[in-house]
């Protein structure tokens with residue numbers, strides 16, 4: 001009897017099937033599954049394409065962010081616009097109101113973040129204008145840059161900030177056209193929704209008009225409304241970081257597939273330390289679901305800090321492994337490092353958290369009948385976690401090669 005090849009209705013379905021194969025097939029010494037091999041080959045190809053000076057690889061969604069090792073993010077903008085506050089709140093867990101006491105940055109601050117991917121954040125003092133100062137080595141600053149984050153204080157007069165940003169964007173378009181420019185219209189807390197949108201519209205028009213006057217259409221400029229006093233800054237950073245992840249579509253397909261099979265409402269893959277989500281499923285993301293999942297991570301971290309080192313007594317372990325379960329404890333829990341489930345009583349939506357590795361956690365909002373299908377849910381989550389682990393096994397060494 002001969003086996004006919006599987007027929008897929010669409011390329012997306014084929015990709016999902018390959019992903020499932022990727023997450024199911026264990027890698028034996030030197031033997032790779034076809035899906036894993038394909039992912040590996042895609043990487044080899046995109047890493048071998050010749051790179052012209054000043055241009056970035058088109059096939060790489062992160063541009064040339066990985067050429068020199070750790071992807072780099074640059075924070076620029078006027079003085080007191082909030083750059084150091086953003087980096088302290090997102091990456092150093094500083095309480096937002098403590099940023100009131102931050103001193104003005106005098107020199108370029110370089111921070112390295114070790115996480116699911118190692119990246120650097122450079123905080124530029126507001127008074128430095130790189131295009132005013134010929135002594136700056138532009139290639140050292142912008143060559144291989146992941147993203148330029150330009151912070152504009154929405155509570156201040158922003159015309160000068162926009163003028164400086166325009167000069168920078170035009171210069172970058174000429175020399176480094178693929179650098180993502182992320183404009184954070186910042187400090188929008190306390191502004192009415194209408195006013196926020198008015199400001200965003202005004203700034204967008206001013207920048208786009210300037211760009212089209214100089215013949216640049218479709219420049220990679222994105223706008224975000226942010227504040228350190230709510231989740232918007234994490235949401236914006238999530239979007240920035242996602243653009244740096246090679247093959248993000250693969251991660252999104254895995255999560256979309258998981259949501260479909262387990263009937264989850266939403267699934268996020270979080271970087272636990274920063275609470276940035278690095279991928280989510282294809283359903284529309286809303287701030288409320290992100291907030292609740294991100295707060296849940298805080299709860300788990302706090303509980304782990306209190307009870308994390310707790311060891312079970314031999315007696316307790318025997319009781320849990322005996323009747324009626326008759327199985328070793330390790331086989332009963334989905335993950336030896338962390339697993340948890342919380343039910344929100346008002347909306348009857350359980351939230352599930354599953355650690356992927358020491359940096360990443362999968363957090364999903366389930367539906368209220370999910371408890372009836374927990375074994376199936378656990379099995380699917382396990383398969384996706386294996387797939388994610390393999391994904392990062394392949395991509396991480398490529399990202400950090402030159403470190």
Ligand SMILES: Nc1nc2c(ncn2[C@@H]2O[C@H](COP(=O)(O)OP(=O)(O)OP(=O)(O)O)[C@@H](O)[C@H]2O)c(=O)[nH]1
Pocket residue numbers: 077078079080081082083084085086096098099100101102103104105106124125126127186187188189226227228229
């Ligand atoms: N209301 C509000 N204030 C903010 C926000 N982010 C930062 N700030 C305040 O803005 C002030 C300046 O913040 P910094 O982070 O020092 O600004 P900076 O851009 O690093 O300034 P330089 O180092 O001089 O370039 C501080 O008092 C912060 O508390 C925000 O989202 N909302």
